[in-house]
Amino acid sequence: MNSGPDGRFIKVGLIDSLYNLSFDSDHEIAERQNFVASTEADTTGHGIGVFALLQHYCKDATFHLYRTIAEDRLFTPQNMLKALDAARNAGVDLLNVSAGKHRPDCNQNCRLCVAAKRIINDGVCVVAGAGNRRRDEPLSLFCPALQDDVISVGAYEAVCTTDVGGEQPLHRQTPTIRPNGSYWLSPPSESDGWYGYPRDHYCGYLGCTPDISCENNRLERPWERNISYQRGQPDVLAPCHQLDTTSDGEPFLASGTSYAAPIVTGSLAMILGELFNRGKNPNPKQIQRAIVGETVPIDKGPVGKLNVEAVLNRLS
Template sequence: MNRDILRTLSLKGDHNIRVAILDGPVDIAHPCFQGYDLTVLPTLAPTAARSDGFMSAHGTHVASIIFGQPETSVPGIAPQCRGLIVPIFSDDRRRITQLDLARGIERAVNAGAHIINISGGELTDFGEADGWLENAVSLCRQNNVLLVAAAGNNGCDCLHVPAALPAVLAVGAMDERGHPLDFSNWGSTYEQQGILAPGEDILGAKPGGGTERLSGTSFATPIVSGVAALLLSEQVRRGETPDPQKVRQLLLQSALPCDDDAPEQARRCLAGRLNVSGAFTLLKGGNMSEELATASFPSVEASCGCNGGLVAAEPTTNSGSMPALSVSSFAGASPATMEAAGPLEPQPLPFPAQPLTQMPAQPLTQMPAPTQTLSMTTNQVTPSQAPSELANSQFAYVLGTLGYDFGTEARRDTFKQLMPPFDFAGNMVPANPYDARQMVDYLGNNISEARSLIWTVNIELTPVYAIDPTGPFASETYHALQELLSGQIQAEDNEEYVERVSIPGVLTNRSVKLFSGQVVPVVEPQSTRGLYGWKVNGLVNAALEAVRAEGGDAGEARIRQTLDGFLNRIYYDLRNLGTTSQDRALNFAVTNAFQAAQTFSQSVAAGMELDSVTVEKSPFCRLDSDCWDIKLKFFDPENNRRAKKIYRFTIDVSDLVPVTMGEVRSWSSSY
């Protein structure tokens, strides 16, 4: 990074701007962070850095590029901005799932981050991502959080996620001459939302003390994040509200083209090269061409230049069924060797100044607002959190299926010895603790043994939380879990068949390791309030009664189809972790049986089917509450000219268990 430009602009950042680093552990005791207070957020990964740890080296290096303090061995780009460290990788676990990454993104958004730096990603065929990650990126867009992610180091026309997802700013790596480095990825998506930044021999901190120079798109990414933080800080200084998405647009629009003498590298240049002075000129409302004509320094140059690099990660095996992010695909890994930089001082290597003809002035245009299924409107006046003994807790309202785990072979074998033989078609067979039917019977007679299991909430067979009932009502909660598990094993035509469950609780800072080796966070239900089993058969009967009461006529098959469609829409299309306010409101809407039956009965009786489900921040709410409007839109599949039917109800999620406010309102709409 051209630090002369930053010194000329006298920029160090504003403490009100928060930048989150999703990476490996960071050595916060390194001298370059002396006098600076980095906030480490608890996650599923260890927070303590190791001097010999690969991911500790990676995370510490990335963090120091942004937050290294002035007059230290690693002066950072935005040393006065507030740093949030969110460890997602550990030194003994270089691969994570997209679910783990989504958890980290949500953690950073909930902590108030303006910018999230992700120096990693997963190589994909077409830039596709799992629903978890797509939802997390959408959450950033809804909350106006800028997500900056590395383009990857595969050296091909290929895409990484999250870098290739909409509204993300992708970052590739270039050398001191402004040419794309051989290992830096490119692609058509990156040409619209990616820029190049210095990524060769970048100076950074080393765990345990000292410095080293490493190469990779991993280390180009925090340079862009740091510059974005300075642009947000400048907005604050000018009395403006920080606007991360506007900053993203400024960085893309001000990007410099690559040299004309290398036309074959045009596509590898992405949208262009990072142009610090041009971005600040656009921010201040100036003309970028005039800025270049009067500037006495180049727009971009490397922060250091010497031999060095980063060793590629050793391949590891991902035994899980979910996509994995790895350090080898993790964008910091260029095919080079990690070595200490020694006593060499950083030597800036400036790029040649671009001729004025290469920089046509471009008017600053507003980006179109993205279409969102789950939208959140901003109100000038918003209520505060409702006071309670759980006021400082993070709530979760999770929708999924119930499961159990043993954690270890010893615990599994203990159950196998204690459980009695099972009568199968008149034959007594040895107990099988993995058979949910046998486990339900055993727990029914020995409910105290439920405490020895690791209860889980699963989404599509993937455990996402462990359930640990606590407090004076823990025994009743275990009884409820046993009954819900009993409902899940019933035949689908049984009145007591439970298809899904909802679990409200407090999201703790604890985690538990399952038998498979997967680590999941722990949710603590406080009581049986809100524990609910979705019994579709019972809902169908309730809806039929409501239709008959109104003199309507709708068959059982149609009502069942519509109810299943609603549940599947939430469970598969809009699946979520149930921690944000809008997700908790959405999940609660599914489990409000009476409300759903009443709404569906009216629409199904009129021959309509579910079209869409949206969640919006409610403009009207009680004092000290957090209210969200759920809108269900129905359409006539046989007559597209018929007006849509919209039902709206408001849910308050300020307490552990959400509650519906008022009555269901409905109206017709042409769109």
């Protein structure tokens, strides 16, 4: 149960493009604020993908939606500042920010970083995507993920290294999927799988079946479009590929730190729910130290992936 120390549900805030759900959900939307001029339920479709991940993990949470992204994908710091202030006033426990600004001259003193630090000091645990590299631009951590007390999330991918050929997956491949390998994915729910795919991990039909393990062919590496680590590095990595079924066409892989961040936020909701049941109420800085201290190394790269069980044990 994701319930707080006083028996209430954990409050999870989402700063994104989503304002209203276009489908029925068992989750309560306790608050929604719209900081852009749009009447659409979701201005870009980005927010609903992030929400889908959050609601999978946050079984009993209530949600607070703060729309800051316009239909032209325009994002302004002013809207983010308003949303951060609203989240603080609402007393959310966890705030997921799958958006940000690249500010090469910021020394954690820009308005976004200062505002994020302020609400963290007030007890709000902020989880933010580190940002995605655009083409060959050597971008560094985005704000507010750049702020030291924000739990910054980068992305990793698990690829299949086998040279065995086979039929192509039914979903549309993105340019980042290589001809001699495919991504390992997991279904987002306890359903029978995706469109007939196995319920467990699979790696693109490259010689693997539900009865034959392909674990030896699995390689975990940082996502190739992570930002560079010029001015610091993410605190933790999480999977970055999300099966997107929101369009009218075939399902396809959406990728980015936007989808890694809610995995961390959602996992923290489960962790906090258990800790609250044990009479524990860690502050955001304690949570961040536990996450960084308990990461698990991946096959390549200096930053490790989230270890939910170890974080729970460390905070207990």
